Amino acid sequence: MFRIRDLHIKHKLIAIQLTTACIVLLFFGLFAFLNDLRTFRNSVVSQLTSTANLIGGNSVSALDFADSAAAEKVLSSLDAEPDIVGARIYDALGRVFATYPRSGFPDPGAALPEGEAPEFSGGRVLISRKIALGGETLGSLLLISDMKRYRRAVAQNAVLALSLLLVGVVAAFLLSMLTQKAISEPILRLVDAAKGISETGKYSFRVEKQGSDEIGMLCETFNDMIAQVEKREASLQEAHAVLEERVKERTAQLAVAKEAAESADRLKSAFLATMSHELRTPLNSIIGFTGILLQELPGPLNEEQKKQLGMSKGSAEHLLELINDVLDISKIEAGQLQVVVEPFDLRAAVQKTILAARPLADKKGLALEADIAPEVGTIAGDRRRVEQVLLNLLSNAIKFTDRGRVRTECSLRAGQVSIRVTDTGIGMRKEDMADLFKPFRQIDAGISRQYEGTGLGLSICKKLVELMDGSIRAESALGAGSTFSVAFPADRKAS
Amino acid sequence: MKAKILYVEDNPQNFYLVQYLLTARGHEVLGARDGRDGLELAARSKPDLILLDIQLPVMDGYAVARAFRENPGLAEVPIVALTSYAMPGDRQKALQAGCDGYIEKPIDPASFAAQIEGYLSQGGSQGGKA
Amino acid sequence: MLLALQSIPCGSAEEGPSLEDKVKTAFLYKFTKYIRWPEGGPADDFRIAVIGESGILGPLRELARERLADGRKIRVERLRNVDEIGPCHILFIASTERERLREILKKAEPKGVLTVGDGKGFAAEGVVVNFVIVDGRVRFEISRRAAGRSGLEISSQLLKLAILVKE
Numbered sequence: 001m002f003r004i005r006d007l008h009i010k011h012k013l014i015a016i017q018l019t020t021a022c023i024v025l026l027f028f029g030l031f032a033f034l035n036d037l038r039t040f041r042n043s044v045v046s047q048l049t050s051t052a053n054l055i056g057g058n059s060v061s062a063l064d065f066a067d068s069a070a071a072e073k074v075l076s077s078l079d080a081e082p083d084i085v086g087a088r089i090y091d092a093l094g095r096v097f098a099t100y101p102r103s104g105f106p107d108p109g110a111a112l113p114e115g116e117a118p119e120f121s122g123g124r125v126l127i128s129r130k131i132a133l134g135g136e137t138l139g140s141l142l143l144i145s146d147m148k149r150y151r152r153a154v155a156q157n158a159v160l161a162l163s164l165l166l167v168g169v170v171a172a173f174l175l176s177m178l179t180q181k182a183i184s185e186p187i188l189r190l191v192d193a194a195k196g197i198s199e200t201g202k203y204s205f206r207v208e209k210q211g212s213d214e215i216g217m218l219c220e221t222f223n224d225m226i227a228q229v230e231k232r233e234a235s236l237q238e239a240h241a242v243l244e245e246r247v248k249e250r251t252a253q254l255a256v257a258k259e260a261a262e263s264a265d266r267l268k269s270a271f272l273a274t275m276s277h278e279l280r281t282p283l284n285s286i287i288g289f290t291g292i293l294l295q296e297l298p299g300p301l302n303e304e305q306k307k308q309l310g311m312s313k314g315s316a317e318h319l320l321e322l323i324n325d326v327l328d329i330s331k332i333e334a335g336q337l338q339v340v341v342e343p344f345d346l347r348a349a350v351q352k353t354i355l356a357a358r359p360l361a362d363k364k365g366l367a368l369e370a371d372i373a374p375e376v377g378t379i380a381g382d383r384r385r386v387e388q389v390l391l392n393l394l395s396n397a398i399k400f401t402d403r404g405r406v407r408t409e410c411s412l413r414a415g416q417v418s419i420r421v422t423d424t425g426i427g428m429r430k431e432d433m434a435d436l437f438k439p440f441r442q443i444d445a446g447i448s449r450q451y452e453g454t455g456l457g458l459s460i461c462k463k464l465v466e467l468m469d470g471s472i473r474a475e476s477a478l479g480a481g482s483t484f485s486v487a488f489p490a491d492r493k494a495s
Numbered sequence: 496m497k498a499k500i501l502y503v504e505d506n507p508q509n510f511y512l513v514q515y516l517l518t519a520r521g522h523e524v525l526g527a528r529d530g531r532d533g534l535e536l537a538a539r540s541k542p543d544l545i546l547l548d549i550q551l552p553v554m555d556g557y558a559v560a561r562a563f564r565e566n567p568g569l570a571e572v573p574i575v576a577l578t579s580y581a582m583p584g585d586r587q588k589a590l591q592a593g594c595d596g597y598i599e600k601p602i603d604p605a606s607f608a609a610q611i612e613g614y615l616s617q618g619g620s621q622g623g624k625a
Numbered sequence: 626m627l628l629a630l631q632s633i634p635c636g637s638a639e640e641g642p643s644l645e646d647k648v649k650t651a652f653l654y655k656f657t658k659y660i661r662w663p664e665g666g667p668a669d670d671f672r673i674a675v676i677g678e679s680g681i682l683g684p685l686r687e688l689a690r691e692r693l694a695d696g697r698k699i700r701v702e703r704l705r706n707v708d709e710i711g712p713c714h715i716l717f718i719a720s721t722e723r724e725r726l727r728e729i730l731k732k733a734e735p736k737g738v739l740t741v742g743d744g745k746g747f748a749a750e751g752v753v754v755n756f757v758i759v760d761g762r763v764r765f766e767i768s769r770r771a772a773g774r775s776g777l778e779i780s781s782q783l784l785k786l787a788i789l790v791k792e
Binding site for chain 2: 273276277280281283284285286287288289290291292295297298320338340
Binding site: 058061064 | 652655659782783
């Protein structure tokens with residue numbers, strides 16, 4: 001789509017000048033023409049009027065003396081006036097007194113002029129004059145003039161005016177083509193310079209300032225701008241270089257730090273793996289062999305032997321627990337512990353764990369209750385850790401309950417597994433519950449000597465449960481027992 | 496039924512423990528101190544089950560497991576890993592190396608033999624899960 | 626004080642003035658509009674003197690009653706003889722005065738008098754304006770020389786209509 005805005009400056013300037021010139025020329029041309037027209041007409045009228053006056057004056061005596069021959073003679077002088085196509089002298093009573101030309105007087109038509117004003121009709125001018133002498137009207141004169149000559153003159157004038165107009169337009173055009181250069185050239189030069197700079201990126205280029213007009217100022221400002229850009233570029237390059245250096249430095253530093261951290265991690269990992277292995281290996285022997293002996297595989301044992309071996313095995317197992325706890329907490333703290341997501345039978349796992357805790361409960365004469373909801377079946381998670389957490393809670397419940405029961409409830413609702421262990425034990429004070437899940441905290445150092453444990457159990461449970469995307473909390477009242485609740489998603493992958 | 500079990504283990508006490516428990520049940524236990532010996536022995540004696548300590552010197556247990564699996568003659572033989580279950584991914588690694596199962600150390604002397612017999616009846620090449 | 630002479634020796638009381646006479650009278654009146662008399666003429670009335678017998682008298686007298694000439698009252702005088710010729714504006718010389726023409730003219734000019742004749746060849750004799758009948762129409766001759774001598778200024782308009790005559 002053609003838009004005036006999109007024209008080249010050159011064309012715009014030319015168009016502006018041309019338009020202005022045309023308008024002015026047209027205006028004045030029209031004015032002159034109309035003026036001419038008016039002047040012409042006026043001259044025609046005045047000519048006619050003077051002719052009429054002359055003829056009228058000359059025919060006074062003829063009319064006065066009723067000498068129509070003389071009157072006609074006067075009228076015949078109109079031969080000299082080519083425009084006059086007809087004339088009539090009327091006597092005082094309005095009767096035709098003399099006619100010109102003798103024959104072929106043109107019919108004036110209905111347009112007889114009233115009074116002295118000329119009447120224009122049908123390409124003719126009619127004028128009427130009274131012929132009087134000393135205040136007495138002797139008659140009147142009617143002159144009919146053709147406008148042909150006048151018209152031709154007007155047409156000629158018009159053609160002349162038009163051709164002058166055209167010449168003027170052409171001249172204006174040529175002139176504008178020359179003069180627009182004064183504006184457009186410096187602008188184009190600026191445009192080229194800007195383009196050149198933006199294309200080549202050479203900010204050392206400058207535009208030559210010619211003239212002190214606005215364009216000159218633009219050139220100056222442009223140069224200043226470019227100079228600034230140049231400077232900025234330079235300082236930018238510098239800064240960039242400095243930055244590059246720094247980045248390199250930092251990257252190197254970071255690489256070193258990363259290496260150190262990674263190797264630290266690797267060391268930690270290796271350490272934990274080694275410790276795990278090293279600590280468990282002797283225990284393997286201890287637990288294994290005492291187990292074999294207690295099974296009486298090599299031979300029968302007496303009561304005392306069984307008792308002592310039993311105590312050894314128990315201690316070894318206890319040691320294993322402690323080692324496991326310590327390793328677990330170390331792994332968790334080092335971020336090395338992962339919780340798997342695999343399908344397993346939750347119901348079976350719970351039952352198995354309760355079974356494992358039964359001997360402990362039986363020893364204290366406590367009842368172990370299990371309430372597993374019917375919908376509890378296969379879930380996706382870490383069986384080992386779920387069993388670990390549940391066993392820990394059960395052990396704690398049994399540990400702190402002297403009489404009564406420990407009840408385990410397990411349900412599955414809206415994708416969330418809920419396991420609650422409730423005991424009828426000694427309970428806890430509100431103040432003690434605050435630090436319950438923190439590592440190494442046990443309720444009242446005095447009681448701890450009675451009850452074994454590293455104090456890591458609950459904190460490990462909490463961390464494990466959290467790794468399973470779940471939550472654990474405790475409710476208790478002193479002397480009224482406690483309830484530990486664990487909740488986690490039945491399918492961690494899906495959540 | 497009596498089975499021939501190959502146990503790749505470098506710790507003599509561990510070996511003695513396992514051997515005692517299994518022979519008490521009437522099985523035969525062959526021992527190899529490292530992976531290379533183990534492979535050799537397996538090829539020669541065609542065991543019914545391979546018990547493999549993961550923490551082995553020279554050749555690490557997983558590599559040994561893979562090596563066993565590459566032997567088509569041992570395709571049906573279950574491989575059980577003995578692992579300290581120390582680091583995350585140990586389980587996966589064992590299974591991926593071709594083990595049919597794993598037992599954690601320290602072993603439970605009361606149930607160990609039964610667990611092994613379970614694997615014996617399940618068969619090899621990851622016929623059953625732990 | 627001029628006397629209005631009533632009698633018309635032509636015995637034309639029963640006939641009334643002829644058209645010709647009427648026309649001539651009219652012309653005479655009209656002449657006054659085209660002629661300028663020099664200074665010094667009679668200051669009061671406009672005097673028209675008629676010498677000789679002419680039917681023009683009657684219409685002239687009637688004219689005098691009805692019109693003004695040069696803004697003044699017209700006084701028509703009938704003269705019987707040359708001696709009666711006094712200062713006047715127009716002196717009408719009837720055709721009957723052919724014999725005495727020279728005498729009359731001598732008396733009349735150059736006193737700023739417009740001599741108007743009514744006889745054949747009068748203009749050639751020195752009468753300024755002379756009525757003639759041409760094609761049944763009243764025309765007039767003008768002697769320019771006589772006009773010049775009389776001191777009268779005659780408008781070219783009048784001259785145009787006149788038959789110019791040389792003396």
